[in-house]
Amino acid sequence: MTPRIALDAMSGDHGPSIVIHAALQILSEQDDLHLILVGDEKKIKQILGHQSTSVMQRLSIHHAEQVVEMDDKPSYALRNKRESSMRLAINLVKLGQADACVSAGNTGALMATARYVLKTLPGIDRPAIITALPNMQGKSTHLLDLGANVDVSSEHLFQFAVMGTVLTQAVDNLEKPRIGLLNIGQEEIKGNECVKEAAKLLTACEGINYIGFVEGDEIYKGSVDVVVCDGFVGNVCLKTTEGVAKMISHYVKESFTQNWWTRFAALISLPIIKNLRQKIDPRRYNGASLLGLRGIVIKSHGSADVLSFHHAIKEAVIEVQKNVPSQISHQLANLLNERRRVE
Numbered sequence: 001m002t003p004r005i006a007l008d009a010m011s012g013d014h015g016p017s018i019v020i021h022a023a024l025q026i027l028s029e030q031d032d033l034h035l036i037l038v039g040d041e042k043k044i045k046q047i048l049g050h051q052s053t054s055v056m057q058r059l060s061i062h063h064a065e066q067v068v069e070m071d072d073k074p075s076y077a078l079r080n081k082r083e084s085s086m087r088l089a090i091n092l093v094k095l096g097q098a099d100a101c102v103s104a105g106n107t108g109a110l111m112a113t114a115r116y117v118l119k120t121l122p123g124i125d126r127p128a129i130i131t132a133l134p135n136m137q138g139k140s141t142h143l144l145d146l147g148a149n150v151d152v153s154s155e156h157l158f159q160f161a162v163m164g165t166v167l168t169q170a171v172d173n174l175e176k177p178r179i180g181l182l183n184i185g186q187e188e189i190k191g192n193e194c195v196k197e198a199a200k201l202l203t204a205c206e207g208i209n210y211i212g213f214v215e216g217d218e219i220y221k222g223s224v225d226v227v228v229c230d231g232f233v234g235n236v237c238l239k240t241t242e243g244v245a246k247m248i249s250h251y252v253k254e255s256f257t258q259n260w261w262t263r264f265a266a267l268i269s270l271p272i273i274k275n276l277r278q279k280i281d282p283r284r285y286n287g288a289s290l291l292g293l294r295g296i297v298i299k300s301h302g303s304a305d306v307l308s309f310h311h312a313i314k315e316a317v318i319e320v321q322k323n324v325p326s327q328i329s330h331q332l333a334n335l336l337n338e339r340r341r342v343e
Helices: 016-029 041-048 074-080 085-094 107-118 154-172 193-203 231-256 260-268 270-280 306-322 324-342
Strands: 004-008 034-039 059-063 100-103 128-134 140-144 179-182 210-214 226-228 288-291 296-299
Touching: 004 016, 004 085, 004 306, 016 034, 016 041, 016 306, 034 041, 034 085, 041 059, 059 085, 074 107, 085 100, 085 107, 085 296, 100 306, 107 288, 107 296, 128 154, 128 231, 140 154, 140 231, 154 179, 154 193, 154 226, 154 288, 154 306, 154 324, 179 193, 179 231, 193 210, 231 260, 288 324, 296 306, 306 324
Parallel strands: 004 034, 004 100, 034 059, 100 296, 140 226, 179 210, 179 226
Antiparallel strands: 128 140, 128 288, 288 296
16 A cells, blocks of 8 residues: 655745655655645645656645644634645545645644544544654654643553554554653652552553653663653653753854864764764654544644655654554553453
């Protein structure tokens, strides 16, 4: 089956240029892929220009009259932007004309629209946002939720753990991903009642490889594969990570440009610097999944460049190939049945 991915071509801070060039790049790399550019047809064609027949056979345009702006409220987008590129891209997934949607648009509007159009999977109360972060083992750690759910229950955290397990099994090919609950300490007595109760649910579930409470620094050590938390904590954690990465980059650049000697040292150290940048480059980890929906929706960073959006499309392709929503639904049903038998 050839994956069909709908791209919200009008989304993001930089508009259709980034999305279209990322689309052309990935089409040049993958033969078995069809992309649908959703947006202003005239603008899209102007940017596309003349492309080879082989490319155009795997690329189509779906016209959209409206655009969801980055400052549009989710409720406004739902009511008044029904012909937007974001809404129509998600509609294509619902209608079965696309297998996944990728958008760099307004996160709140994307989540609200996706949830309204696609609905949640059976057994999932709330969708969650998950992304991968680099760790010291040269691999990645998945973190959820990243802001979709500020107030959660222990049951929600249990569901997040299930969804995170399935996604990591599919994307990273891990048989039994290690699941940890983010807490202010590893001791059982620490944390609020919600986290403690979630720990009990996960401990009693044999189908999840729960390793216990983890602290923030363990996200980057590589001692855990999936870190589960509420959306408030997860979003703060993600933004803090982005801020620290920018600060390190700033000080490294500042240190190497102080005088002629430090510039010379930078020249000698260039291969090391390039290697470091590649390992922690956030663009290579772009593409957060909106888990728990009856369809695949990938959120790209709003300020994404071509490389960033390219990676978001790749994430969508992998999830389509591994049929992640179906796996989540099947796994959750099995785990809930197991829990009922125990109770």
